[in-house]
Amino acid sequence: MRALRRTALALIAVATLCAGAADPGDRLHDPAEEARARALFRDVRCLVCQSQSIDDSDAALAHDLRQLIRQQVAAGRSDDQIRTFLVSRYGQFVLLTPKASLGNAILWVGPLLVLVAGATAFAARRRSLPSEPQNLTAEEEKTLAKLSREKSA
Amino acid sequence: MIDELGQFALALALVLSIAQVALSAAGRLRRDAALAGAGEGAAMATFAAVALGFFALIHAFVTSDFSVMNVAENSHTAKPLLYKIAGAWGSHEGSILLWCLILTGYGAVMAASRRLPFGLKASAVATQGALGALFIGYMVFASDPLQRIGLLQMPVEGNSLNPLLQDPALAAHPPFLYAGYVGFSVVFSLSVAALIAGRVDPAWARWIRPWTLAAWSLLTIGITLGSFWAYYELGWGGWWAWDPVENASFMPWLLGTALLHSAAVTEKRGALASWTALLGIGAFTLSMMGAFLVRSGVLTSVHAFAIDPKRGLLLLVILGVAAGAALALYAWRAPTLKDEAAFTPISREASLFLNNVLFAAATAVVLIGTLLPLIRAAIDGTPISVGPPYFNLTFTALVAPALIVLPAGPLLAWKRGDLPGVLQRLWVAALIALGAAIATLALVSPTNALAACGVALGAWVIAGALAEAAERVKLFRAPWAEVGRRAAGLPRGAWGMTLAHAGIGVFALGAAFQGAWRAEGAEALSFGQTMHLAGYTLRLDQAGSLFGPNFEAERLLVHVSRPDGTTLCEAAPERRMYAAGGQVVSGVAICPTLLDDMYVVSGERRAAANGGSTFLIRAYWNPWVRLIFAGPLLMALGGLLSLSDRRLRFALTSRVGIARARQPAAAK
The missing domain is CATH 1.10.8.640 (Cytochrome C biogenesis protein)
Incomplete structure (x- = not known):
């Protein structure tokens, strides 16, 4: 203080x-x-x-x-x-305002690196996405609805 | 006598906190519940001991016991009671004691919590104990708050009566700030514990949520109080200066905001687990760094590294040990964490991920901007300045996109969102934003497009947050009875989010408006003369002398009239001269309207050409400034509302559970 x-x-x-x-x-x-x-x-x-x-x-x-x-x-x-x-x-x-120089470059490069790292991580995650999940069949939907009804009762 | 008891209690607290580490760690390693239970007992005992020491310091301040150095230096017999008590945390030593009190207090609450599983809890209690031992050790060996002074140096009345610091907002500012800073310590400990166990899962994310919410909300209040004090007390008409001390408190807040959002992803989808753990460590690391930067005096003046080098260095060592150990653990364990949940580019996860990237980058801006002058000075001896022009531009460039995306986030579904559907639900909000921009251009200024964009952005965020709530309760799409039922049935967490998101919009609206259309004027006026500012007329009516208990003041009466000629107020700015310290302090006069402030400051008296005297009057017109402080308070309220959510208290995992938990409450 x-x-x-x-x-x-x-x-x-x-x-x-x-x-x-x-x-x-x-x-x-x-x-x-x-x-x-x-x-x-x-x-x-x-x-x-x-x-x-x-x-x-x-x-x-x-x-x-x-x-x-x-x-x-x-x-x-x-x-x-x-x-x-x-x-x-x-x-x-x-x-x-700091001068745009090599010694000060980190001021702009640092946050930019964070953005690039984020974009890279995002792209990697997207690639590892598993194939499209199958939609439930009508019968499965019915079973699911029944199950959730039982649970909430 | 009480002082010595206090000193003894603090030394005892150090021993107890070390016992807390040893017992909890041993309990964890041997899977011995009795040992771990003893560790939890030690955590509570540590808190009790620190509380005793804190009580002793408060007692010394309240009774003006000037044999205690801290009291002699930082108090005065003529201070009102509130400020005597607040003086207890006004000094370096006192504020470290407050820090330790809150740190061990959170530790005791965590130790008392019955929800955490055995292994995780024992590790977390041990980690919290280690943090406690570091800071209590620093206090006992290097920063004794209850140290006595020699009889001859004992002052009669005390040395400090700094008038500026005698202010309710400033008295409450440190406790809130520290409660926020230190609240992240529990998240830090739980993150370390989860890394030790090698499991960062949705259940863990739910356990850290109440702590994160509490810390974040209290920190929001603390920063707002500090900013508000600087606004109305310092007479400069502004509210944020990117001062290093402000930045030090802002960094943990930014990372804490990211943590709140990434923890939501981990809780709901099990994704971003290791990133959430890293943020959990990072938020408290930045809190500790803030404490080091401010306490060591490194920041207040870039010319002198560490005002108190020994203590500054010690704090740096503590920071290095705690953060270094945690980050090393992270580097070792993070690769083994399971984090498989995938998501598409258009999904709730993706929007929260974007929030995290932008907030992390914004944190980097503040961190690098604050530290680079120190680093450059240390490396090549080039003193440089990084000031508001850099921060304003870079920070805004990163936060504006986050605000643009914000309204869509909560409307997107998890995993796979439906963007056209979301945009369809936001068209009213978009229309309101567009209307706000056009109204601003038409009514306020047709040339300032940037400011109109800012206003539109604020309106977009507020309207978007409300649209999301309306969507949830099916406003206008269902009968009123159902809307009411839905509104009552929504978890408080949802309302809290709406409130917090609307709050950031309110803040953005105020900041854009005040930033673009604040007006400033200064004139040397003699009696009866007027000056004009933003359509208002200020007329100097009279000047008078005023004698306070310990100051002499010159008070001006300035009549402020609205553009239509009616009276807004009689502003009475003062210039107080405190004989004791030789300080001249201006008492700002603020004439508030619903949203705006006319801010009047009196300057020096000058001899006029005709032999009379003129007074320098400075005035600021701050339109919509109220929103700048109201917004963050809404955000904090939103956080606290979420904190009161039943799901957090009872740790129920499913919606069915919530419904069941509600039934008994409804029956009462």
């Missing part, structure tokens, strides 16, 4: 100290640019917080990063350029 408490406190610190990304004083004038910046914020980790994006957090560093991204958006740089810039400065850790 100590860990939970620490998480909670960290969340509280960021959730309550300030208004977060929506602070009206910081917004860009162009709503489209602001929306693009907000979308980027959600993918950028607040490096000093615990598993939070800079969109949710208002640690001082998160605020600085937001302003940095807003400046770059206003300067007309593309999302990819901004991401590359952030990674060159802070490392891969800063992006919440």
Whole structure:
């Protein structure tokens, strides 16, 4: 629970100290640019917080990063350029979406392997299906009905 | 005095749990009922001893006995009684004691059960005893909840009065969560016992069913409570963040859900036997892993591996020993298990199989996403982040197909299903889903097709679940008297399934709607100024100071009016400053309507240009958010309803038996 408490406190610190990304004083004038910046914020980790994006957090560093991204958006740089810039400065850790790389491949390959294994098991089971069972003859049906009547009586 | 008695009782519990293992194992090997009976007695005695220790800790918290380190660090004289008691499981040591209490409690109930056959029961009681010995041993040697402190360090009032954790939902959250986590321990023990015996059969699947249902339902409630607390207490307007601590509790739930469904196949058709046993081991393994990840502090910060390395490592060893032994046993015995029942691609089994593959893959997503940052950091030192963008996309992609197939599953016959017939019975549900999608596009937003699909999916699952129930009672196809008779005659398990399936649909509906159309706004307002959000108008009316027992607060009054101008509420968000800890905590003000929330948070006061002051107001409009919490509660209710099914209590195997069991009850 100590860990939970620490998480909670960290969340509280960021959730309550300030208004977060929506602070009206910081917004860009162009709503489209602001929306693009907000979308980027959600993918950028607040490096000093615990598993939070800079969109949710208002640690001082998160605020600085937001302003940095807003400046770059206003300067007309593309999302990819901004991401590359952030990674060159802070490392891969800063992006919440893991990069598609060999080291991260397991993120997508792992669940896929589970699906493939499932499909294989399913196919194997289907092959081992015995031949179509014969339908009961009318006489057998009658006997069966009689038996179940006796049992439920 | 009571504290020392408690410590003694816990040490005694360790000895008793070891005796439980030895006696049950010896009884099993020698086929000696008296020895095995003594093992069962030891299981009950272990529980009694742990309960005594737990009582001693509660007593120390209630009487604010600050000579106990745990109480000194985690309690305060000014806490209300409920939170003094809840403080007993608020610390690492206390929560491990709660874990042991529930673990041995389940063990005692299993030992008292008279339905299990001799050999299986003795092995299971021995296994449960071994789990108990591992965790009680950890508690006694590395995590003593009743340790005394020196007289000089003894505080006068206690150190912790964390206001955020003083909350009813959070007080109840750990007991439910642990009751769920640890409930899977019995399934684990029964799986190990079945593997030892080399028999995983329909009877075994029926024995694990009540335990799985109980664990799954309680875990559902526990996770929902935690999510609800995070929603209304933390002031961020969201309800799930894919935080590693959340993921740790979610993984056993996902695998437990798969287990519930695969056990149904094993019970009814004898198929998937070895897979069900593997899930039985896996669910508790993930529970233990969750405990390790959260307890050791590995997860809360990726920068520091193991806050308390010694204890973290010990928990990892326990996890390795328990899960390693069980999985080794599985690898050895699974190939010998009989699992011959075959099924066609269109059958109830096949649909449940698909559910299992998708839920296993979803578990893999959460597991890999949570652990990969740790693994990468350990292997090549590259810190990476796996955050909500990954989880949202991958998880949804796997769960959406499961929800699409869900309504068809219960309508398909075992062995060989009739797909056209099933689809024919689902046309009303399909029409409702289509209608929901069109209504969403027309009334809410014509551009957000993805969200409309989500809404349609939720409606499809709810309508499909109800269609299946209607089918069973022959609604509109038989006279009302017969419908009533059929409804009364349906086993509770069937109603439970309907409720749980409708619950996941309700949740999906809420999550899709809230996710797509939540609105967020923030403005710095001075008195009389307004801001607009989702058609609602928020006007800052006044601000006042407020003095609580241990905090000073600034309370704003925000008048919220509906689009038509009528008043929705007077929201009163607060910013509390706690002098003792120096914390600033915002009290969220939530104005609920039937399904939606207007969620208002007050921010800091700022000097305005004209010399007055403005207040930063943040507000979230959360449409249909109620469904997000109501859905899981319906699911848990469904699980508990199934649990109350007579078939589970009396272990009757045939429908004839059920009919007979009902007759005396009806006669009363």
